[in-house]
Amino acid sequence: MSEEKKYGDFFVICNELSKTQDIDSEENLNTAVGEVSEELDVFIANFILSVRKRGGEEFEPISLRSMISSIDRALRRHRYEASIMQSPDNIFTATKQALKVKQKDLKQKGKGNRPQKADPLSDDGINILYDSGVLGVTSPQSLLNTVWFNNAIYLGLRGHQEHYNLCWGDISLHKNPDGTEYLQHYERQTKTRTGANTRDTRTVLGKIFSIPHLNENNPIEVYKKYASLRPQGFCEPNDPFYIATRTIPLSDKKSDKWFMKQKLGVNKIGKIMGKMIEKCPQIADSGKRLTNTSTRKYCVQKLRENNIAPTDIMQVTGHKNVNSINNYSEITVTKQKEMSKILSTTKNTDSTTSPHGQASAAGSIQQAQSLFAGAILHINNMNVYTYQNASQDFQPPPAKKSK
Numbered sequence: 208m209s210e211e212k213k214y215g216d217f218f219v220i221c222n223e224l225s226k227t228q229d230i231d232s233e234e235n236l237n238t239a240v241g242e243v244s245e246e247l248d249v250f251i252a253n254f255i256l257s258v259r260k261r262g263g264e265e266f267e268p269i270s271l272r273s274m275i276s277s278i279d280r281a282l283r284r285h286r287y288e289a290s291i292m293q294s295p296d297n298i299f300t301a302t303k304q305a306l307k308v309k310q311k312d313l314k315q316k317g318k319g320n321r322p323q324k325a326d327p328l329s330d331d332g333i334n335i336l337y338d339s340g341v342l343g344v345t346s347p348q349s350l351l352n353t354v355w356f357n358n359a360i361y362l363g364l365r366g367h368q369e370h371y372n373l374c375w376g377d378i379s380l381h382k383n384p385d386g387t388e389y390l391q392h393y394e395r396q397t398k399t400r401t402g403a404n405t406r407d408t409r410t411v412l413g414k415i416f417s418i419p420h421l422n423e424n425n426p427i428e429v430y431k432k433y434a435s436l437r438p439q440g441f442c443e444p445n446d447p448f449y450i451a452t453r454t455i456p457l458s459d460k461k462s463d464k465w466f467m468k469q470k471l472g473v474n475k476i477g478k479i480m481g482k483m484i485e486k487c488p489q490i491a492d493s494g495k496r497l498t499n500t501s502t503r504k505y506c507v508q509k510l511r512e513n514n515i516a517p518t519d520i521m522q523v524t525g526h527k528n529v530n531s532i533n534n535y536s537e538i539t540v541t542k543q544k545e546m547s548k549i550l551s552t553t554k555n556t557d558s559t560t561s562p563h564g565q566a567s568a569a570g571s572i573q574q575a576q577s578l579f580a581g582a583i584l585h586i587n588n589m590n591v592y593t594y595q596n597a598s599q600d601f602q603p604p605p606a607k608k609s610k
Contacts, residue, residue, distance in 0.1 A: 248298075251278060251291070252305035267318055268310040275306060326495040327504035335490055337424065341483045344423050344432055347452035347465035354433050355449065355479055357426045359502035361415040362392050363524035366499035367477035376444025380430065388427045390415040411522040436465040449476060 255271055279291045291299045336342040342356060343349045358364050358373070382388050392413035417427040434442060437450065447470035453462070480499045484491050495501075503524065510520050 248301045251275075251299070252301035255302065255305045255309055265313055265316065265318060268313045271306060271309060271313075275302070324496070325498040325500040325504060327508045328497065328501045329505075332490050332493075332497075333505075335487055336483060339487050341486050342424075344429060346457075347436075350429070350433055350436070350465065351449070351452060351471075352479065352483055353424070353429050355476070356502065357415060357429060358392075359499070360506050361426065361523075362413040363503055363506050365503060367473055370449060370476050371471075371473040373448040374444060375442050375446045375448050377448065378430075380427070388417045390427065390430055413523065436463075438464050438466060438468045441468050447471070 255275070258266065258271070258274070260266060275291055283290070289298045291302055296303075333342075336356075340346070340349055342353045344353065355370060358370065358378070364370055364373070377393050378390050379393075380388065381391050392415075394413070415426045415430075418425050422428075423432075441450070449471040450466045451469040451471055453465055453467055455462075457465075477499060480497060480501060484497050490497065507520055507524060510523070511517070
């Protein structure tokens with residue numbers, strides 16, 4: 208990814224500042240950015256208040272926060288000393304105030320309820336996937352789906368990148384003294400463990416134990432079959448774990464292997480759950496939003512429902528904060544039904560509530576003078592459009608100079 212695409216927001220800001228400060232060279236621009244924090248503060252505040260999606264639709268509050276983080280990373284890359292969100296209150300004051308007011312305004316408008324969040328899988332949904340043949344060992348695709356699914360459920364691997372980075376040597380077959388077979392996972396770089404801190408490693412290695420009563424769907428048997436149907440000589444430690452399925456029919460006996468010497472692409476891995484759901488109308492029509500993350504949520508929720516301590520779950524999923532476990536777990540529909548039945552046993556009474564006028568935290572939010580009218584910014588692979596009809600009334604307070 209080019210720097211212009213990844214840090215497009217930063218370059219737009221710098222270009223605008225260069226016009227106002229009569230800065231000609233890029234070398235002087237980098238120096239000037241550190242000197243004009245008040246101008247940069249106002250510029251970013253205006254951006255936060257005026258930015259819109261295509262057609263003028265508002266972003267979700269969390270998207271605005273992500274934009275700030277993207278700008279922050281770009282500023283750090285260009286040696287800007289102050290951080291927007293982690294700096295003292297007297298630095299980037301206008302930006303922080305604009306973000307707070309904007310987020311409250313969006314919440315009042317019904318935004319911020321995470322409409323795009325993934326729902327966890329259910330036991331019934333998993334049974335449907337197996338019964339329909341989407342999961343299983345009867346075809347190259349179903350076998351690949353099942354290997355991925357087992358790694359996601361039992362090892363708690365994240366959506367797509369951790370799967371994509373997985374190599375054959377990262378998972379190995381072992382046997383306990385009592386004869387029980389298990390797979391052991393040696394973790395590579397992850398979202399929360401990048402390798403920068405050599406002491407920050409998992410204290411417990413992930414394991415998948417044999418479950419004999421599952422017969423051919425036993426995770427150990429699935430792994431063995433996957434290993435036996437890979438191309439010869441393509442099971443070295445650094446070979447990719449997930450590889451593409453064969454393109455010729457199984458009826459063609461030129462090769463008994465189900466897979467090719469080709470690494471499965473990151474986009475295909477990222478869409479693997481979506482493709483599985485498409486083949487099961489019963490699940491697709493349920494109204495749930497199921498993605499790769501749904502498997503990880505299922506892992507957390509299933510363990511919590513069975514009274515596994517959050518600190519123990521963290522050893523499986525690799526989370527570093529108990530709050531993250533709480534965010535991944537939610538009340539099931541079954542429990543919600545039980546709660547409704549309990550509450551319905553009380554006597555119904557009519558009650559009237561008078562409406563309360565709600566004033567926004569900072570008064571009516573005024574649209575900023577559009578420094579960005581008609582601009583298209585590229586932030587985190589997302590096209591961001593600025594609203595054309597922003598008013599010119601917003602005057603962010605000047606940032607106080609640090610002593």
